[in-house]
Amino acid sequence: MILSMTGYGKASATYNDKKITAEIKSLNSKALDLTVRIAGSYREKEMELRAMISNALLRGKVEFSLWIERDEVEQTAKLNIPLMQKYIQQFYEANSQYGIPVPENLTEVILRMPDAVSKLDATEELTEEEWEVARSVSEQAVNQLMDFRTQEGKALEQKFREKVDNIEELMKSIEPYEKSRTEKIRQRMVDALSAIPEVEYDRGRLEQEMIFYIEKLDINEEKQRLFHHLGYFRETLDGEYGQGKKLGFIAQEMGREINTTGSKSNQAKMQNIVVMMKDELEQIKEQVLNVL
Helix, strand or coil, rough: CCCCCCEEEEEEEECEEEEEEEEEEEECCEEEEEEEEEEEHHHHHHHHHHHHHHHHHHEEEEEEEEEEECHHHHHHHHECCHHHHHHHHHCCCHHHHCCCCCCCHHHHHHCCCCCCCCEECCCCCHHHHHHHHHHHHHHHHHHHHHHHHHHHHHHHHHHHHHHHHHHHHHHHHCCCHHHHHHHHHHHHHCCCCCCCCCCCCCHHHHHHHHHHHHHHCCCHHHHHHHHHHHHHHHHHHHHHCCCCHHHHHHHHHHHHHHHHHHHHCCCCCCCCCCHHHHHHHHHHHHHHCCCC
16 A cells, blocks of 8 residues: 555634634655644644644645634724724814814724724634644544545556556566577577688587677576566555655666666667666656655
C-alpha cells in the first residue's frame, strides 16, 4: 500500500454565532514542510495542531488554515448610542448659544467623534467547548486529506505495477536476440580471418578470444539483478505506507542495470528494447517523487 503526497481536505462546523473552518492541502516534498495559519484566538493551540498534523502526514509541503467567520458588524464594532446623542445635543446647544452652524453631514461628523464607535475585543478568551469544536474540524480536514492521499496512492500503485510488468516483459523479449548474436559474432570473426589470404591462426586461441569477447557482452547478470529489483519493487508496494524514498532508490538500481544492458547491446533491435525500458522506468521515476 502506498500513499500519494498530494491531497486536500476541508471541514467546517458552527459554534454559537461562529462558523469554524479548517482547510489543508499538501504537495510532494523531501521532508515535512508545514505552514500553519490560524485565527488569533486559537494561537495558544498552534503546537497541538502542528503535532497532530505532523503525526498524521509525515512528509510533504503542507499548508493548514483554521479561521472563524461571523457577522462583521457584530464582530468588529458597536455604536455608542448614548454618547452620540450627547454629541448631537452639544452641537445644537452651540448653535443656539453661540451661533455655530450645525454641520450638514452631522452623522458623518458624529461617527468620527471619540468613542462614538466602540471596537469589540477580537481576542476573546478561548473556551474548552469551542476548542473541542475547532479541533474536531481540524481532524476532519486532515482525515479528508488522508482519504485523498489513499485514493491517489491506489492510482499510482496501479500505474507502477503496469510499468514494472512492462519492463519485465521487455527484458524477456531480449533473449532471442541475445542468443542469435553469439553465433553471428563467431561467424563474423571466422569470415574476417578467412578473408585474409595465407594466414594461419590457432583455432584454440581464437575460441578463447571469442569466449572472452562474448563474456564481455553477456547480460545474464544484469537480467538477474533487474528481475530481483523488479520483485523487490513489488514487495515494497505491498508493504506499509511511507516507502516513497525506498521506491526511489530501487528505481535508481533498476536504471543502472538497464543502462549496463544498453551498453552491452550491440544489436539494433536490442538497443530499441533498452530504449523502451528506459522510457517505462522514467515514468516510474517521475511518479515516485509523489509517493509518501
